[in-house]
Each structure stands twice: as C-alpha cells, then as structure tokens.
Amino acid sequence: NAGVTQTPKFRILKIGQSMTLQCTQDMNHNYMYWYRQDPGMGLKLIYYSVGAGITDKGEVPNGYNVSRSTTEDFPLRLELAAPSQTSVYFCASSYGVEGTLHFGNGTRLTVT
Amino acid sequence: DQQVKQNSPSLSVQEGRISILNCDYTNSMFDYFLWYKKYPAEGPTFLISISSIKDKNEDGRFTVFLNKSAKHLSLHIVPSQPGDSAVYFCAASAGGTSYGKLTFGQGTILTVHP
Numbered sequence: 001n002a003g004v005t006q007t008p009k010f011r012i013l014k015i016g017q018s019m020t021l022q023c024t025q026d027m028n029h030n031y032m033y034w035y036r037q038d039p040g041m042g043l044k045l046i047y048y049s050v051g052a053g054i055t056d057k058g059e060v061p062n063g064y065n066v067s068r069s070t071t072e073d074f075p076l077r078l079e080l081a082a083p084s085q086t087s088v089y090f091c092a093s094s095y096g097v098e099g100t101l102h103f104g105n106g107t108r109l110t111v112t
Numbered sequence: 113d114q115q116v117k118q119n120s121p122s123l124s125v126q127e128g129r130i131s132i133l134n135c136d137y138t139n140s141m142f143d144y145f146l147w148y149k150k151y152p153a154e155g156p157t158f159l160i161s162i163s164s165i166k167d168k169n170e171d172g173r174f175t176v177f178l179n180k181s182a183k184h185l186s187l188h189i190v191p192s193q194p195g196d197s198a199v200y201f202c203a204a205s206a207g208g209t210s211y212g213k214l215t216f217g218q219g220t221i222l223t224v225h226p
Contacts, residue, residue: 031212042201042216090155094212101212103155
C-alpha cells in the first residue's frame, strides 16, 4: 500500500517557468490537500478538494491552480514561477472531513 | 497573525526522561487539535489528537493535555526514546467542514540523547 505518492522529489525552476506537482493516493480517500512549508514555518494550506470535480482555496492560493478529475489524483500547477514559491510542498489525503491527514513525502522546489 | 504558536524551536532531553512540547493558539473557533511528527525528508505523520470537549487524551507513551481557558496544549512523551527525535508540529482546526483544513505551528525539534 503506497499511501500518498508525490513526484518529483526535487525540482529547480527558473523564474517564469511553469510546472505541475503530481500527487496520487491509493487509499480511496475523498479529501485531498496541498500544503507548503517554508523554512522555520508551519505548513500552510494552498488548496483542497472534497471529491472529484470539487476544489477550493486554502490560506495561500495565489500563483497556484489545481484540478481533481479522479479520486486518486490531485495535481498542483504553478504558472509563472516566482522565488517566493521556493518551498517544500506536501500533498495529503483523508477519508472523511474528520479523518486525520496522511501526507506524502513532499516535493522540494527551488525557483531561481 | 500566527494563530498557532510553538514558542520553543528546540528541546533536548535525556533518554528515559519526560519530553514536554508546548503549543498556544489564539483562535477561539479551534475545537480540534492534533500533533504530527516529522522526520527529515518525510511527510508529517499523525501522532495524537484531542477534541475540545476533553482535557486529556492518552495513547501509549504520548499524552496530550488541553487547557481551553489558557488556549494552551501540550504533548508529553514518557519515557522519551532516541527514536522520538524529530520535528513535532501542533495543528488545529475549527471543526465542521474545516477538520482537514489545519493551521500548523512552526514546529519544535526534539532531540532525545541516549
């Protein structure tokens, strides 16, 4: 059972480039989330989804987009990368709204 | 405005002793609190939680205490083991449909010395 899988593990982008961070889960969880963690800070919620076709903004959504076409996948799109988006990105899922979150191992992104 | 704060960036304890990690919050709407543990290069993993209707929850060596009037919670680890060395995050949610939308503290690095 793989749980939550994130790819890639590391990526370096130039300013203005775009990329998609992939996240897939095999636990049949309805709820999925994207968080980012800046150095010395806690995780902040970017976007979340309560099921296929339904997404909503979290605390820090600017500069990002998401889609949820299947229960398993929840990709995060960065358009026009900026240095402020240098961070570690964590995808998570939960069975229900009260379920504890299961996190992937993160994607470390550097924008230079 | 940081709604969940862990004021101690690090804590060092001897193996076998008690580790106490603290967390303060400001948002009165928070009614569900969690502790996550994180090892380097891994994602956070759930450790223990507590609802605002309780003041204590225990799971093996881990106990979480909640003081609603002081808006303070703490995690006690007894006895501490070297494998407990990790970053510990306190998190809170406002309940209802917000359970998964967690607000995290900055984390406390716990080091347990053999």
